[in-house]
Amino acid sequence: MSFITERISRRRDLQGLLFVSPFLVGFVLFFAGPMGFAAVISLFDWPVLSTPTFVGTDNFTRMLSDDLFWKSLGITTLYTVISVPLGMAAGLGLAILLNQKIRGLALFRTLYYIPAVVTGVSLAVLWWMMYNTEYGIINGFLKLVGLPAVPWLTHTAWVLPALIIMSLWQVGAGIVIYLAGLQGIPTELYDAASIDGANGPAKFRHITIPMLSPVLLFSFVLGVIGSFQSFTNALVMTNGGPSQASLFFVLYIYRNAWNYNQMGYAAALSWALFVVILIFVIIIFRATSSRVFYSGSSVKGGI
Amino acid sequence: MRQTSRAGLRLLVLLPGLLTAACGATTGSAAPSTGTAPSAAATSSSGPAPSDSGSAPSAAGVTTIKVVDWVPENISSWANRWYKPFEEANPDIKIVHEQISQNYIETVLTRLTGANDIDLIFAAPDNVGSFLRAGAALDLTPLIEKDKDKIQLSDFPKWTLDDYTTVRYPELKTGPGQYGLPVVEFVWEMWENTDMLKAAGYTTPQRGWTWDDFASMSKKLTDASKKQYGYHNANWLLPLWTWLWQNNGKVLSDDGKQLTFASPEGIEAFQFLQDLQIKDKAFLPIDQTLPGAPNAIGFDTGNAAMITRGNWNLDLSRDWKFKWDLSYPPTGKTEATLGEELGLMINKNSSKQDAAWRVVSWVTSPEGQRALASNDVVPNTKVMAETGLAAAPDNVRNLVVPLSADTMVQSFPQWFRPKFTANDLADRLLVLWTGEAKVSELLPKVQDEFNKALAQPLP
Secondary structure, three states, rough: HHHHHHHHHHHHHHHHHHHHHHHHHHHHHHHHHHHHHHHHHEEEOOOOOOOOEOOOOHHHHHHHOOOHHHHHHHHHHHHHHHHHHHHHHHHHHHHHHHOOOOOOHHHHHHHHHHHHHHHHHHHHHHHHHHOOOOOOOHHHHHHHHOOOOOOOOOOOOOHHHHHHHHHOOOOHHHHHHHHHHHOOHHHHHHHHHOOOEEEEEHHHHHHHHHHHHHHHHHHHHHHHHHOOOHHHHHHHHOOOOOOOOOOOHHHHHHHHHOOOOOOHHHHHHHHHHHEEEHHHHHHHHHHHHOOOOOOOOOOOOOO | HHHHHHHHHHHHHHHHHHHHHHHHHHHHHHHOOOOOOOOOHHHEEEEEEEOOOOOOOOHHHHHEEEEEEOHHHHHHHHHHHHHHHHHHHHOOOEEEEEOOOOEEEEEEHHHHHOOOOOEEEEOHHHHHHHHHHHHEOOOHHHHHOOOOOOOOOOOOOOHHHEEEEOOOOOOOOOOOOEEEEEEEEEEEEEEEEEEHHHOOOOOOOOOOEEEEHHHHHHHHOOOOHHEEEOOOOOOOHHHHHHHHHHHHOHHHHHOOOOOOOOOOHHHHHHHHHHHHHHOOOEOOOHHHHHHOOOOOOOOOOEEEEEEEOOOOHHHHHHHHHEEEEEEEOEEEEOOOOOOOEEEEEEEEOOHHHHHHHHHHHHHHHHHHHHHHHOOOOOOOOHOOOOOOOOOOOOOHHHHHHHHHHHEEOOOOOOOOOOOOHHHHHHHHHHHHHHHHOOOHHHHHHHHHHHHHHHOOOOO
């Protein structure tokens, strides 16, 4: 009997493996494999087409004295620290508005989501046109209200704010997640709070935020990971300039690999980015472990 | 159920193999190219290709050579124009041209690393260093020696040859050699929109016109309300260097190891340009000139009256909707302009190196150079002197022919340091044209930063 049970169990295991095999194969071939390869070549000086030379951990120690490593890491971190909370706040605010019973709700939801499906380069070109100092629509509006034109993409002080503002354009994807979370909050909680005399802000603080906290955490973590990997907008619109003021970390990796022919160093930088993101994610989970409420579990958040 | 499980198990085992095979098949079909067109591959693998017997070869005997460049189609059409006479003279070779308009160096290197489907690489002085550093180019020295009766390198100015050697990049680990050959020469002139000049009461400037003339013309030709500007400054180092030289400045020290553009002459030249850009607003706004800027206006769209460009501009002129002319660059403390060239490198790992060399040796031979000249393209100096660009419009011929042999022409300043390339320098200088930085402060600071890097050994 136990033999039969064991065979059934093994068969189920195999079936399970079969079902997950597309992911496993894809993961090994396209994620784990390249990551492992990057780890190996990070130990070499490899100018792409020439024979790689083993340099040990030189590529990693070199980072410490590389000004652009620190500069690009600083720019990317600043971008992340500002754009992610700002994007979450904007997304949540809009999701709350779109969660109201108003006419044309489906249209509004669609409109807000559309930018999220526009491809990166198209979006970058569109914003590039809008940010034009002389003829862009944004400065046109500023001039209408009597403000001076802003050199959005050609001034070192303005280029990062410009890219942060642009990132808000893509909050649509977050809105969908927040809306799903909001609609999952039992209305009884709000009713009970109303009976107890709670006003809108109190309900938001004591019901909406705690009930949404798993969704917010998920969004926050993905947002941080995505922000650290920002690349397209800077590559297309500014190419890291002016004066390296928008040199994002991934753009710096890209330049090392393809502009400077330092594939080994680029691989080492990629692993450094992985570690940086990992540290941030661990900090986020640790910092929020007692603040995330999982309604289906008796245990509060954390990993 | 049991059968399903077994089938599933087999599939599980087979799936990685299938995927790997699929990836391998892709690589395999592209990498070990036999130097023949796809239709000929089967023939080649099953035995020797049929003999040509002196007649036009069959498709199976035709070797396809892939040539890549980055220049827009309306300019690169010059290159296509000599393919036909080459193919007529060499019917067993077919040239396939591909334009890679974005991220040229990166894309070519990726393709060489992966598919390895490129045989000939067009390269200009500003990207030769990257290809040399990557070890992408074949040393042509033995091939040149073999065909020395066919190619006369002495016909080419030495500086155009040096651009494809490690003379310019002594710090590269690449060994000494001739890693490419110049195909065409370019000299830089001032191009004018004569419709605008005429409306403002000007005629085409004559040789010896001064910076003051240029400044007053730029200001008078500017009318921002009509989106019209005097000059198209693109923060492009090549035209910028012409102003530096005209003011007796130097980009590089004599030994080529240090940058010297922040000399008093350099600062004065850049200040002259910045004043016209910022104070007088007589130059096109810099936003319009950023590479790839959408809906950008400029000289080509009839929104700027003057621009400093090479004679390849003739190909762009076919799209212009205004009358145009060209002149010698303005004279500062001296006369000076830029000369550069576009050359061909052979992919070091190409399986069709013999055929690729036949293309290169033909187009750089007197025969090939004459074919270029008959298509408005400036060949090497000797053929230029012989043919005189007979097919070019009068105004181009009358200026480019004498200018290309003039001593005012200076070669392309080159250096190679990761993070401190010419593109990186241009990025640092961009803030000059928004007025964010002062010339007298920025130039010395950037020069110092770059020279510190140049003093270090190449990583």
